[in-house]
Amino acid sequence: MNKKFLTMGCISSLSLAMYSGCSDSTSDLYNPANPFGEVNEESSSSVANAGAGDEIVVSSDSESATSSATATSSASLNLSSSATIAPNSSATIAPNSSATLASSSSNGTKPSTNSSSSATPTIQSSSSTTSQQVNENTGNRPVITYAASGATATNAGNCVTVTGGTVTIKCGGEYDFSGNYSGNDAQILVNTAKTDSSVYLNMRGLTLSNTADAPIYIQKASKAFVVAKNGTTNTLSDGSTRTKTYNYTNDNGEAKTDTTGACIYAKDDLTIKGEGTLVVKGNYNNGIHTSNDLKVKNGLITVNAKNNGLKGKSSVEISGGTINITTTEGDGIKSDTEDAADLASGKGSIEITGGEITITSAFDGITAANAVTVANGESTSPTIKVTAGGGHSCLSDPTSNTGSTGGRGGMGGFPGMGGSSCSPTESMKGIKGDSSITISAGIIDINSRDDGLHSSGNITVSGGTITIATDDDGVHAEKALYVKDNANISVTLAYEGMESPDMHFEGGITSVITTDDGWNAAGGTSTTTTGGNTGRGGPGGFGGGFGPGSGSTGKLTVTGGYHYIYVGTGDTDGVDSNGDITISGGVIIVECRMNGGMGGMVDSDGTTNISSNAKLLGFGTNNSEEGTQYSVSFNTNNYYGTSSIAFKPSFSGNKMVSSVGQPSAISSVSGMTKTCFGNSTDRCVYTK
Structure with missing residues (x-):
């Protein structure tokens, strides 16, 4: 007698009764003659070509169990190319017929099937005393129908x-x-x-x-x-x-x-x-x-x-x-x-x-x-x-306030001090990942009472288009923030645009509109206290707060990308670090309407290094603590900058910061490359 061997690694003696496949896919029809699901093509060929009298041995790689079936001329076991074990039109698999299917468990005990060819066979697992019926009533999977009286089931067996x-x-x-x-x-x-x-x-x-x-x-x-x-x-x-x-x-x-x-x-x-x-x-x-x-x-x-x-x-x-x-x-x-x-x-x-x-x-x-x-x-x-x-409900749009008073006071903040966050005590954040947030694709729109993106660890954005409106921080990472590659982030309203003790802008396009600081490299711990406006007003606090005694430190690095920062009136900073600032590349536009306190367009409590390789233009209504400052009157009708960068401001003032030399009004931006921030069509920078 010839022997054909079929290896089936997914067979378990506990799952013979209703096994419908080894994969997670579903089929439209449950096949009771294929309780084992998929098999490999080699095994399929061997079984399909078995002749009368051939013994087909089915072995389990995982449990060393074997099952055997003897195919006769009146009842053969056929396996099609689609890996389905099914009896042919004249065959019925039954314990008392000439084609038998017996399963043995790993302990060598063979489960028995005692029924006539017209009855539903019962497969007994050696590892369990519970009988389970194979659903052979019609060849369909079990169907459960609910009605007013309850449920009824067909093709159910003992399952x-x-x-x-x-x-x-x-x-x-x-x-x-x-x-x-x-x-x-x-x-x-x-x-x-x-x-x-x-x-x-x-x-x-x-x-x-x-x-x-x-x-x-x-x-x-x-x-x-x-x-x-x-x-x-x-x-x-x-x-x-x-x-x-x-x-x-x-x-x-x-x-x-x-x-x-x-x-x-x-x-x-x-x-x-x-x-x-x-x-x-x-x-x-x-x-x-x-x-x-x-x-x-x-x-x-x-x-x-x-x-x-x-x-x-x-x-x-x-x-x-x-x-x-x-x-x-x-x-x-x-x-x-x-x-x-x-x-x-x-x-x-x-x-x-x-x-x-x-x-x-x-x-x-x-x-x-x-x-x-x-x-x-x-x-x-x-x-x-x-x-x-x-969604956000208490911050006012700073771009609509053209007066000289400070931003919204928030919960106890004072006008003229930038206002404080009015976010709730409960966590109502858009996306929060305690260890990290990593975004490399997608379209994300967040409207939140609390931070838009928040992590107790790192946040890395390298792709996708993100729009955030919030009553607190747009993006907040308690360890480090990385913006690079094809990131596109637009914070349309926030208390602070982006905040982290370690900030890295390596690429992408970003835009923030805030009632307090635009970028704030703060939150790290320091053994010594530093000066500057480093504190952060809480409920009943003083808006931007006072720096001495805060003990906070930070580091901000810009090496690439296109970035726009708009901050409202009060004690507000465009680019702020409680430590060092290093800008060696990229394009940065800052619009700062600070009219009280200290800081301005660029503020650092450590060392500030701005390379001529970077293109930085700042527009302000007050002096900037850092950066090369120029007394240049500007308005909303003209572009200002140099031959390598130009921008049309959204308010009028008389203080500018530039890393590319003396700025002035630009008569034409023809021949320059236009890059717009967020969804805006008018807040765009032109560069060469």
Whole structure:
């Protein structure tokens, strides 16, 4: 007798009953004759060419288990080129027929299948005493339909238990759901072994409202997928309170007690996908939550949640989809593991590489305990719009104030001192990454009560187009800020435009309009106190504050890029550092309307070095502490500068700073290169 060998590394003796494939993809039809999913082409050829009497030996690389089937002339086991094990038109795989399929576990004990050819066979795993039926009723995957009386299931075998409106999934595989049901038992509960295959919950027009709990609860699974099928609308809502607790044993034999904390609530990895529509209403707490990794692939997804919209405690990855999130008491997208080992391994992070995301959040729009990354995906670039904390509401546009008094006083600040930030005590930031924020692509629009971009570590922007309006800092990094390459950042309104103790402008195009400092290199610690206006006014404070005793230090370096800074009236600085300033390249335009205090267009508490290789033009209404200053009267009708740089100011004054020699009115900018800042068509610099 000839032998054909088939290696199948993805076979587990615990997952024979409902195994629908080794990959994460879904098919439209569940094939019970292919419980093992994909196989390699070499194995496919060997089985397909097996003749009568050939013994086909199936071996598992991972568990050293073997299964054998004998093909006879009346019942053969065929494997097509698409890697599907299916009986031919005249064959039926049954324990009592001439074609048998037996599986042995790693301990050598072979599970038995005792049924007639017309009955549904039962496969017994040697590692479990629970029988599981293979779904062979019609050849289709299990179908669960909800109606007013509850749920009914077909093709379910022993993998599905239905009690009223509660459907319990006990095997890996694909399951179709449709219908409409509301009640305190309206729930899909998944409890499968982690060694089993992935579970796919295919939504094919389902409205499920649980009045007391979560409509979807992934208690235990290898991986779970919620799939909104194309052309369907699926709506899930949960109860506003919780009284029920769940007691179960995990795969480690540990007793667990759990209460669902979201409308879609998962304890293991969860993926949301599909080309249909998914509407999630989280009335109790979060909208979609997993204690592990959350992925969103595609689909039209709307989440309305009391607390957080999307939460993956270990991580969140979004690569596509049109996602609309609204929260009334929480954050938009969140990853917040506190485990030190997880954080060290990169968990607690959010990565966005695609999709159109709109967030209206009560608090932070996007927040991660570790890193936030926004980058290009394989074929798309993400679009993100965030309104956090209701958006900015208390700062006035400094460009509209043409008087001589100071900026808005804020919460206790004094007119004439630049005003203080009026941001709230709660965190209502646009994007927050505790360890870092890295942005290399995408279109990002942030309107926030608190900082637009905020990190307790570093912020690096090398690409993308970012627009920020806020009542506090536009961009704030507590360790270092890097702007380079193709970054395009426009802060249309902020208390301070960009702030970090270590600032590096290496390229890109930036624009900031602020009521206080434009760039502020501050926040680092120093063993000695320094002079200058280094303090920062808090609630009831003195706006820009007074420097002596602050102990803050900073460093600012510019080597390239095009940068525009506009600061309002009061004790305001355009470019400010509590340490050194080094400008060796790039193009910088500063419009500073300071009319009180110290500082001006350029202010440094350390050493200031401005190279002639850099093109710096400053326009002011008061003296500048640093830079080469000229007494040049300017107005809004003419361009001013030199033969290498020219700019038309937005207000009138009589003080200018220039790194390229004596500035004057320029009669023509013909032949010069025009670069505009932000979305402006009139705030543009001309250079040669």
